Each structure stands twice: as structure tokens, then as C-alpha cells.
């Protein structure tokens with residue numbers, strides 16, 4: 024019987040080196056983001072999660088290696104093509120002063136417009152759908168800079184959803200949200216993923232949310248990917264001790280049967296910051 028060769032995924036990094044000026048954050052990193060799955064990235068503060076998402080979304084040019092989107096070097100693709108295909112929710116985003124929630128969400132439609140095309144009924148519908156999905160409809164006319172942290176976060180999520188890209192890269196989408204809004208947003212991402220097959224990559228800090236929602240977990244440490252696979256394979260006490268410096272017990276989640284992590288105590292302070300090195304001049 025012939026073995027079929029798996030198709031390469033639509034978004035992948037091939038031996039990339041990520042750096043800011045002369046600071047190398049991660050070297051020789053390769054990763055395939057599985058199409059149509061919900062991937063969660065976890066790792067200590069400063070280990071390079073945001074830097075990886077920026078690299079995968081073309082925001083940060085890699086020092087070497089290549090990010091491929093649909094088999095093509097992402098830096099050789101037109102910005103508008105990339106934006107139509109892939110939406111990024113950055114970890115820290117600053118809205119233009121005074122912009123309303125509606126106008127921020129509207130910006131998610133920019134990649135779909137050209138000089139010739141007018142604002143269409145389809146654009147309008149996408150914005151309204153995104154506002155409804157994030158429960159922001161009633162706040163649509165409010166200036167973003169007058170909202171609470173959680174509401175502001177949902178306004179940004181609305182912008183990314185309005186983009187209607189088939190790949191979503193979400194950097195800490197649930198930070199600042201109360202527990203109900205965290206769960207409703209994660210449920211929404213899970214639903215978009217399962218119903219519409221949108222490839223979703225989210226950085227989360229809550230390991231049990233990662234365990235519950237992820238098809239695949241990527242664990243980063245010191246600018247490297249140290250594990251990548253289904254939660255049950257990845258979330259072991261050994262890995263949690265090694266990466267986070269936390270002693271933990273892993274039990275079966277009484278709700279869905281997956282792994283559930285109960286932390287016992289910290290065994291050491293995680294070496295959170297990626298070991299950066301200065302390049303030789």
C-alpha cells in the first residue's frame with residue numbers, strides 16, 4: 024500500500040531566525056500550523072510567543088528562513104492578499120484617538136477594499152456580524168478609548184473577525200476579560216473553527232483553557248518550540264516543571280475528559296526571558 028504524503032500546511036515557518044535589531048529571539052525554528060485546527064501557544068513571559076505570531080503574520084521580517092503562506096514566501100505576497108487570508112490580533116494594540124467601536128471594526132474590512140470598490144452591503148454585514156459575535160453591538164458608537172479594558176479587547180476582536188480571514192492569529196485574546204467573557208470568546212473561536220474550519224492560533228496563559236480548547240498545543244521556552252501536539256501528549260507534569268517551574272498534578276477533566284492541570288507549587292522562578300545574544304558586529 025502506498026503511503027500518501029501529507030500536504031504541507033497553509034501556514035508554516037521553515038527554519039526561521041527571529042530578531043529585533045541585533046537581539047536574536049529564536050533561531051532555526053520550524054513549525055507547521057495545522058490547517059483547520061485550533062492551536063494554542065503557551066510559554067512563560069518573554070519566551071517569544073508574540074514574536075512568533077508577528078513573524079507568522081508578516082509583521083516582523085525574519086532574519087533568515089522563510090514563512091510560507093499557501094506555499095509562497097509571505098514577504099513575496101502582496102500585503103492585501105496576506106491580510107485577506109490571515110488576521111492578527113496583536114497583544115498590545117493602540118486605537119487611533121477618538122475612534123468608535125464601529126469604525127475600528129470597519130477597519131477589518133480594509134483588505135477587502137480597493138480604490139475601485141465601494142463599501143458594500145457585504146462589508147456592512149461583516150462588521151455587524153463581528154460586533155454581534157463579540158457582544159459589542161450596543162457599544163458600537165462609543166469611542167474605544169473610553170471603554171474598559173475588557174470591552175476594548177472585544178472591540179479589537181471584532182475588528183479581526185470583521186476581516187473574515189480563514190486564518191486567525193490571536194495574541195492573548197482573553198487577557199483583561201472576566202471569566203464569562205473569556206469563555207464566551209473562546210467558545211466563539213472554537214465555533215468558528217469547527218463550523219467554518221478557520222485555522223485558529225491563540226496565545227493563552229491559562230493552561231486549563233489551553234487544555235480544554237486546543238486541538239494542538241505549541242509550548243515555547245527560551246525562543247524555542249519545546250513541544251507541539253495534542254494536549255494529552257504535551258501537558259505532562261514533567262513538561263510543566265521544566266518549562267514553567269511549576270509542580271503540578273494532571274487529572275482527567277471531569278467535563279470533557281481531557282487533561283486538567285492542578286498546580287501544587289512553584290519549584291523555581293522560570294527563566295522567562297529568552298536568552299538573547301548580541302550578534303558579532
Ligand SMILES: Nc1ncnc2c1ncn2[C@@H]1O[C@H](COP(=O)(O)OP(=O)(O)O)[C@@H](O)[C@H]1O
Pocket residue numbers: 043046048066067068069070071072073074075296297299
Ligand atoms: N520590539 C522589540 N524590540 C526588542 N526586543 C523585543 C521587542 N519585542 C519583544 N522583545 C523581546 O523579545 C523577547 C520575546 O518577547 P515576546 O515575543 O513579546 O514574548 P512573549 O510574547 O512570549 O511574552 C523578550 O525578551 C522581549 O523583551
Ligand SMILES: [Mg+2]
Pocket residue numbers: 072073074114194
Ligand atoms: Mg506576548
